[in-house]
Amino acid sequence: MRLATWNVNSVKARLPRLIDWLAETEPDVVGLQEIKVTSAAFPAEEVEALGYEVAAHGEGRWNGVALLSRVGLERVSLGFPGEPGYEGEPAEAMLLDEPGLRRPEARAVGADCGGVRVWSLYAPNGRTPDSAHYAYKLEWYAALRTALAAEVKDWPQLVAYGDFNVAPTDDDVWDPAVFVHSTHVTPPERQALADLRALGLRDVVPAPMKGPHPFTYWDYRAGAFPKDQGMRIDLVYATQAVADRVTGAYVDREARKGHGPSDHAPIVVDLS
């Protein structure tokens, strides 16, 4: 069974590339992040034509996740129990219809696919360490940990993958000095990942196609990709039972090349 995860940075803008990539790569289960469309506007027909069932959890302009599966798609969960919402910085909260409302965003979708419980996740960015968004990021991780603690008890075969928006170690950013005082590398964020691993989840580190680092994200600006100035922030966390089945895993940097790529590359994981 072949699993994949990919932050596509708009499924509408990426649809031709996504369709080509699915046909070439032939994954059985795909987690998508940042689809940036409502659930209803997801291009399901185009994906279904390739033999996939679709579970889309989108809200429009921002965020949004989906699962594609050609090995079954059952017990779909849109979001997870206790998932917090975001009420914004004070200036943003003033613009809400109902100030104080913390509506969950579309950042998690789970389903049973071919005997594996799969979660496609898109963690909040955090913006800056002193922002309300950063506090929200940590709250979201705490709630995710509680939800996954319950899930792994019911599903020994579980994969939680996607855009975690945290680089686990300094080796996972191209230059640690550049990220001082930035999100994605702070001790509390890294502790949030460690708390997930403490549930028994293993970090399935993919092989890079080129160079020493399995980066999965490169900024669009300043030629970051050809200079390999990247980050490993897309992660595959798997229970031991799934990790024991891994026969290979790689970052598909080919998908980051050429005209109109996402700023993230897909990760592909093969299971026996």
Add this chain to the structure above:
DNA sequence: ATGCCTTATTTCATAAGA
């Protein structure tokens, strides 16, 4: 060449991304 930002939207400017 892998090549110097991209996306969606209350659009020609802005906010967000990481």
